[in-house]
Amino acid sequence: MDSKKTKIPQQTQSTQKPEPRVVAAIPCFNTEHFISDIVSRARKYVDQVIVIDDSSHDGTAEAARVAGAGTTSVQRDESFEIDVAAARDAIDARSKIIFVSSPNNPTGNIVSEEQVKDLLETGLLVVVDEAYYEFCGKTVAALTSEFENLVVLRTMSKWAGLAGLRVGYGIMSPKLIDHIIDIKQPYNISTVAEAALLASLEDAEALLRNVDLIVRERERMFSLLEGIPGVKPWPSGGNFVLCQFGLGRAGGIFEELAQRGIFLRKFSSSRLADFFRISVGTPEQTDAVILALAELV
C-alpha cells in the first residue's frame, strides 16, 4: 500500500468533528512495537523513555526496557490528569521520548492540546497513543503540521476490532516519517493484516456506526453507574468506564461478580486497588452488570 498518504477515517459522532483530511501516515505494528522498534534501531540516541503513568497498559515501558532503554514513569495527579511539571522534572540528558496515552487506559481521560504543546516544547519526541480516538473524537493530530517532534499513534484494534492482527498507523510530519522509514525494520505489517486494514478502511462508515452505538451505551452505563450509591464512575473517552469503590471494597465485589459470570478488569497497581474497569458491551450486558452491582455494593 502507499505508505505515505493514507486517508484517515474521521470519527462520526463526537463533540468535536474534525474535517476529513489526508495526512501523512505510515502503517505500523502496535504501540509497543513502535516504541521498541525506534528504541532498538536508534539505540545510540535513545537511552531513556518517559512514560506518563500507564498503570494498566504497561506494554510501552516494557517494550522500551526490553529494547535496552531506561524508563521513568511519571504519575498522574489525583484526578488522573497528566502532571506536566513532573514530566519536565523527570527529563535528564538521556531522555529522548515522552509517551502518553489519550484517552488513557483505564482512566478514560483525554490530554488537552495545551498539555501536549507543553510536552512538545521540551523538544523531546512526544508520542501520543490515541488507541481510543474514535470513541471520543478528540485528537492532537493537527499539531503534527506544527511540531516535527510529535507522533500520534492509532490502532485498528479497538474501533475496527482487529486486535489480533496488531495493525495501526502513525501520524507525523513528513520529515519524521522519512526518518522512521529510514530506521524501521524492513518488514512491515503482514499481508493478512494489510488486507484487513484496507477492508476496514473501505468499511469505515459501518464500523464507525458501531462505535457510535458503543459511545451511546457508554454514556447510558455511566448514568446508571452514577445512580448506584458507593460506585464512582469516571468520565471516559474510551470504550470502557473506570469505577471506583469504597476503601477495600473492589476486590470482594469483583469476586462476587465473577461468581455470577461477570468478568471485569481489575488492576495490580496499588493506586487502582479500589477500582475496576467495565468494558462497554451490549445493552443486555450493561443491564446485567448494573443489576448485579446494585445488589452487591
Ligand SMILES: Cc1ncc(COP(=O)(O)O)c(C=O)c1O
Ligand atoms: C492505550 C492503549 N494503547 C494500545 C493498545 C494496544 O493496541 P494494539 O492492539 O495496536 O497493540 C491498548 C490495548 O489495550 C491500549 O489500551
